[in-house]
Amino acid sequence: MYKIMTAVFFLISFSLLSAENYSIEKDILYRSGELTDYQKERCRLDIYKPAKNDFSTVVWFHGGGLQGGKKHVPKELKEKGIAVIAVNYRLSPKVKVQNCIEDAAAAVAWVFQNIERLGGAPNKVFISGHSAGGYLASMVGLDKKYLDAHQVDTNRIAGLIPLSGHTITHFTRRKELKVNGKTPIIDDLAPLFHVRKDAPALVLITGDREIEMLGRYEENAYMYRMMKVNGHKETYLYELDGHNHGEMVPPALLILLKHVRSISKKK
Numbered sequence: 001m002y003k004i005m006t007a008v009f010f011l012i013s014f015s016l017l018s019a020e021n022y023s024i025e026k027d028i029l030y031r032s033g034e035l036t037d038y039q040k041e042r043c044r045l046d047i048y049k050p051a052k053n054d055f056s057t058v059v060w061f062h063g064g065g066l067q068g069g070k071k072h073v074p075k076e077l078k079e080k081g082i083a084v085i086a087v088n089y090r091l092s093p094k095v096k097v098q099n100c101i102e103d104a105a106a107a108v109a110w111v112f113q114n115i116e117r118l119g120g121a122p123n124k125v126f127i128s129g130h131s132a133g134g135y136l137a138s139m140v141g142l143d144k145k146y147l148d149a150h151q152v153d154t155n156r157i158a159g160l161i162p163l164s165g166h167t168i169t170h171f172t173r174r175k176e177l178k179v180n181g182k183t184p185i186i187d188d189l190a191p192l193f194h195v196r197k198d199a200p201a202l203v204l205i206t207g208d209r210e211i212e213m214l215g216r217y218e219e220n221a222y223m224y225r226m227m228k229v230n231g232h233k234e235t236y237l238y239e240l241d242g243h244n245h246g247e248m249v250p251p252a253l254l255i256l257l258k259h260v261r262s263i264s265k266k267k
Contacts, residue, residue, distance in 0.1 A: 021051045022079060030087075030110035031103070042090045045107055048073045049083035053119040056158070056264045057083040058256070059111055061129030061136045066100050066172040067092045069132070076253040082260060083120055085111055089136070097173040097189060101146055104136040108157075109150035123267045126159045126260055130249050131213075132172075134165020138191035141200055159201040159234075159263050163252045164216050164245055167191045167204075167223040171214075182214065192219075195226045201234035202227060203259045207248035208241050216245065 024046060031043040049055065058077060062069040071086035078084075089103035108127060116122050127137040140146050141160040147153070169190040171181040179185060186192050204224055209217035217239055224237040238255055240248045 020079075020081070022048060023051070024048045024073070030107045038090060038094060042088050043103055043106065044071070044088050045110070046071055046073065046086045047083065047118065048078065048086070049118060049120065050081060052081075054121045054124075055081065055083050055119065056124035056126065056260050057085060057111065057115055057120045058126045058128050058161075058260065059085045059087060059108055059137075061087050061089070061104060061127075061133030063129065063131030063133050064091075066097055066132045066135075066170060074249070074253055076250055077257070080257055082257075083115075083118070092172050092176075096176060097170055100132075101136060101139045101143075101189070102149075105140045105146035105150065108140050109147060109152045112152050112156060121264075121267065123156070124158050124260075124264045125156070126161060126256075126263075127157055128161040128163065128256060129165070130163040130252075131165060131245065132170070134162030135170050135191070136165075137162045138165055138167065138202075139189070139194075141202075142191050142194035142196065143188070155198060155200060157200040158267065159203060159259060160199070161203040161205070161256045161259060162191075163256075164206050164212065164248060165191070165220075166216070167219040184215075184219075192223055192226065195223070195230050195232070197231040199227070199232060201259070201263055202232065203236045203238070203255065205238045205240070205248070205252040205255055207239070207243040207245055209239060211244040212248075213245040 026046045027044045071088045073084045073086050087107040089100050129137045144154040168184045173189050204220040206217040206220050227235040
């Protein structure tokens with residue numbers, strides 16, 4: 001577990017900066033088959049990638065409580081020698097939370113099916129996102145059934161790096177169940193329900209526990225402990241002092257880059 005001071009944090013330097021060219025391709029439909037108009041609208045992704053080959057890739061899910069938000073490539077991840085695939089997914093209340101997870105899994109499956117063609121390394125695919133996006137990253141990477149539906153082995157993921165994501169059942173799911181948003185539950189739509197020894201590397205990052213959203217640090221601390229109890233060797237927990245739920249994103253992305261680099265070197 002790590003407690004990070006902001007002043008120290010920004011002294012970290014990364015050698016990922018590159019003079020390479022980057023390209024972006026937008027609004028690629030990642031679902032196939034017979035689709036509704038809403039799926040055609042929302043089930044799309046953007047690809048931001050360097051000109052080189054064998055690059056690492058971060059699949060990025062936006063936040064917004066599973067009820068809002070749209071895909072974007074965080075500026076902190078641009079020109080760092082990696083690809084970023086930014087994903088839109090359907091939103092509540094038009095669909096259920098499980099449908100949001102299914103969309104996220106379909107997008108991750110699309111990446112595994114196409115990343116080599118795009119020049120990326122299929123063994124260096126990381127899943128991340130902030131808040132609701134972090135929740136989706138954890139669910140897709142821990143509950144194997146979602147990628148199994150696409151004949152993709154979840155353990156091909158190089159690392160899960162959720163930023164301030166729920167580890168208990170998401171509050172939008174609790175709303176569906178008519179459970180008060182401040183009443184914690186853990187059902188099969190909670191990442192904590194799916195802790196397992198053989199999961200990909202897991203990097204949990206939150207803001208300061210005193211100013212985070214509704215106990216988000218404590219949820220992640222419990223997830224950290226339960227992964228360790230289950231014998232998982234690569235679980236890390238960071239708390240960013242002085243940063244609230246929204247402010248934690250830029251410094252958290254520096255941690256993400258550090259782990260993407262270190263894990264990728266081992267591949």
